[in-house]
Amino acid sequence: MLIAGNWKMFKGAHEARQFATTIRHLPERLAEVDVVVCPPYPSLEATIAGLGESGVRVYAQSVHWELEGAFTGEVSAPMLLEIGVKGTLVGHSERRQHFGETNETVRLRAEAALEAGLEVIACVGETAEQREADETQDVLKRQVSVLPVHDRLVIAYEPVWAIGTGLTATPELAQEAHAFVKSLHDAPVLYGGSVKPENAASLLEQKDVDGALVGGASLDALDFEAICQAGQAAATSA
Ligand code: PGA
Numbered sequence: 001m002l003i004a005g006n007w008k009m010f011k012g013a014h015e016a017r018q019f020a021t022t023i024r025h026l027p028e029r030l031a032e033v034d035v036v037v038c039p040p041y042p043s044l045e046a047t048i049a050g051l052g053e054s055g056v057r058v059y060a061q062s063v064h065w066e067l068e069g070a071f072t073g074e075v076s077a078p079m080l081l082e083i084g085v086k087g088t089l090v091g092h093s094e095r096r097q098h099f100g101e102t103n104e105t106v107r108l109r110a111e112a113a114l115e116a117g118l119e120v121i122a123c124v125g126e127t128a129e130q131r132e133a134d135e136t137q138d139v140l141k142r143q144v145s146v147l148p149v150h151d152r153l154v155i156a157y158e159p160v161w162a163i164g165t166g167l168t169a170t171p172e173l174a175q176e177a178h179a180f181v182k183s184l185h186d187a188p189v190l191y192g193g194s195v196k197p198e199n200a201a202s203l204l205e206q207k208d209v210d211g212a213l214v215g216g217a218s219l220d221a222l223d224f225e226a227i228c229q230a231g232q233a234a235a236t237s238a
Contacts, residue, residue, distance in 0.1 A: 002211035005218025016043035020050025027055035032235035077116030087119030162193025178208035197226035
């Protein structure tokens with residue numbers, strides 16, 4: 001059971017360090033849950049410092065595919081590894097929607113990150129228009145088919161219409177999409193999109209839901225802990 005918090009463009013270094021000290025105890029109490037947080041780049045080191053010896057792992061939110069070079073605004077896998085970052089998100093829908101990320105660049109980022117030794121959560125998911133046009137399976141096929149098979153790769157199914165909107169996929173709809181993604185690729189699949197303490201248990205209890213990628217609710221320590229606890233409960237009852 002993996003619960004990952006995506007902080008997006010929230011929590012500067014000072015706030016991130018303080019927050020890290022409040023969540024660092026989580027793995028001691030939740031043995032069945034792998035806890036990950038994804039701070040913005042300038043807060044990575046402060047988060048790692050605040051976590052100390054905690055088992056909470058720190059991931060970046062994206063990574064470039066080259067080791068170094070003239071790529072203004074980008075960060076490479078060796079730079080992340082050097083400061084103790086363990087993994088990275090790739091292909092988040094906000095990167096696809098606002099920053100020109102394509103299935104091809106997602107593939108390049110995922111492959112380079114895995115090759116360098118990082119863990120990867122690769123995000124996939126359909127928009128509202130694609131779901132309405134009955135294109136969900138085709139979209140997922142195209143997004144998943146570019147992802148490498150690797151034991152450090154995890155997929156996050158995040159229907160774009162559920163991200164930050166308060167509209168969560170029903171547990172049945174999430175289960176159906178997860179089963180489909182798993183029929184395409186042999187990797188654990190996290191659910192993402194308005195996961196909150198109130199809906200986490202019903203989502204995480206689904207057979208093919210292996211964890212959650214949490215945005216908004218991961219910014220609050222009590223909410224994030226409650227979701228991690230739901231993960232622990234689902235993992236122990238499975
Ligand atoms: P949300 O974001 O939980 O705020 O909907 C999820 C995500 O974007 O990963």
